[in-house]
Amino acid sequence: MEIRFPEGFLWGAATASYQIEGGWNEDGRSPSIWDTFSKIPGNIRHNDTGDVAADHYHRWKEDVALMKNLGLPAYRFSFAWPRILPSGSGSVNSKGLDFYDRLVDELLKADILPFPTLYHWDLPQVLEDRGGWPNRQTAHYFTDYASLLVEHFSDRVSNWITLNEPFVVSMLGYLEGIFAPGISDQTAAAAATHHLLLGHGLAVQAMRSVARQPLQIGITLNLNFTESASKSPEDLEAARLRDAYVNRIFLDPLFYGKYPEEITGKLGFNFPVDYQKDFTTITTPIDFLGVNNYFREVVRYDADAAPFHFQTIQPEGSTYSEMWEFSPHGLYDLLMRLKRDYPVKAIYITENGTSITDGIDADSRVRDSRRIQYLQDYITAVHQAIQKGVPVKGYFVWSLMDNFEWNRGYSRRFGIIYVDYENSQQRILKDSARWYRETIRQNGFKLKTYYTEPFAEA
Numbered sequence: 001m002e003i004r005f006p007e008g009f010l011w012g013a014a015t016a017s018y019q020i021e022g023g024w025n026e027d028g029r030s031p032s033i034w035d036t037f038s039k040i041p042g043n044i045r046h047n048d049t050g051d052v053a054a055d056h057y058h059r060w061k062e063d064v065a066l067m068k069n070l071g072l073p074a075y076r077f078s079f080a081w082p083r084i085l086p087s088g089s090g091s092v093n094s095k096g097l098d099f100y101d102r103l104v105d106e107l108l109k110a111d112i113l114p115f116p117t118l119y120h121w122d123l124p125q126v127l128e129d130r131g132g133w134p135n136r137q138t139a140h141y142f143t144d145y146a147s148l149l150v151e152h153f154s155d156r157v158s159n160w161i162t163l164n165e166p167f168v169v170s171m172l173g174y175l176e177g178i179f180a181p182g183i184s185d186q187t188a189a190a191a192a193t194h195h196l197l198l199g200h201g202l203a204v205q206a207m208r209s210v211a212r213q214p215l216q217i218g219i220t221l222n223l224n225f226t227e228s229a230s231k232s233p234e235d236l237e238a239a240r241l242r243d244a245y246v247n248r249i250f251l252d253p254l255f256y257g258k259y260p261e262e263i264t265g266k267l268g269f270n271f272p273v274d275y276q277k278d279f280t281t282i283t284t285p286i287d288f289l290g291v292n293n294y295f296r297e298v299v300r301y302d303a304d305a306a307p308f309h310f311q312t313i314q315p316e317g318s319t320y321s322e323m324w325e326f327s328p329h330g331l332y333d334l335l336m337r338l339k340r341d342y343p344v345k346a347i348y349i350t351e352n353g354t355s356i357t358d359g360i361d362a363d364s365r366v367r368d369s370r371r372i373q374y375l376q377d378y379i380t381a382v383h384q385a386i387q388k389g390v391p392v393k394g395y396f397v398w399s400l401m402d403n404f405e406w407n408r409g410y411s412r413r414f415g416i417i418y419v420d421y422e423n424s425q426q427r428i429l430k431d432s433a434r435w436y437r438e439t440i441r442q443n444g445f446k447l448k449t450y451y452t453e454p455f456a457e458a
């Protein structure tokens, strides 16, 4: 069977500043919360840090050449706030801007559409010291930072993403405490959630007002299709709460100007005083929704689970790809649900991919057939959703290259390009990169079987 995408469908690959750049203290960059967090022993597997990462700060030219070699039409990267504004606000570090000037110009020269994200989690530490996202002022600092970048780059860049996965920022960073800044405080998490949304809305308005051309602006959320583990009323309720916690807590304010009642009710989130007044800003229209999706979630009630009485389980018969369940159908269901429940004009899949730790064979090839199978099946799910009328306009694979996978450090490899950290950071196109190049070229593929073993959790 042949899968062909609509003409103009945008193919790309994604990365994020802290995960690939390195050069953590070069040319005036100040520390971000991830520098601080990763340097505390025990926070990151093997105590890895992003100090060097994939050294993209020095290898950007070679990396753009690889993108060109892949025929990549678009590249999603993120700006590092502490490179641009080392004090978080105020005076601009021109060397930081220079780096992204060189990168953007090189991309344009290679006919690759730059698709930047303003914030992919690397808050300047100085701003965390002033209260971080739980501090309302951070929304204003973010707006100033967004305006500055749009003023500078919007002559050349028209597609912009404000935030990447605010759920991870507020819930993993300020409630579950497993990501930077490592805080566990539900009031802080509620305030962070609200100020991220406010910062997004304020930024969208400011960006449009300073733009040098009409912009396409969106926000990227991590969204998972949520199912109940059984038909018991407890499990059904648990799944509903989990869905509110992960998905609706950002979707509902953005599209309907309210928090889900489960969030303010059962889950007990207390938002800052007069928070309702901000919904007119938060609902400022966007041009597209960015969707990051890797897995679905099957949820059951668990009286012992903290901080909330729900737990995601590994359903029997399901298959795994190292970190997460392999569930292409979950992406289809998610997209159908978005179309049903929200007035989304356009969707970009801004991240999807899998970590596989295949090594390099003696002939210098990385035979990552499981990744090819994963990508083919997830991309097919996207295609099915488009056939059913979901307005998906593009797909970005996570990731262009292996990188620092947050609290798992370098132990997880999501790239379609292999990075040999031990061997002068050599880049090697994996088999999946060649497959992706062919997919881009043909705007689709013929369905094949690449991997027949069951996926297993590593």
Ligand code: FCB
Residues within 6 Å of the ligand: 016, 019, 164, 165, 168, 222, 292, 351, 398, 405, 406, 414
């Ligand atoms: C997402 C992040 C991205 C990457 C992938 C695997 O949650 O946005 O930076 O780590 O997961």
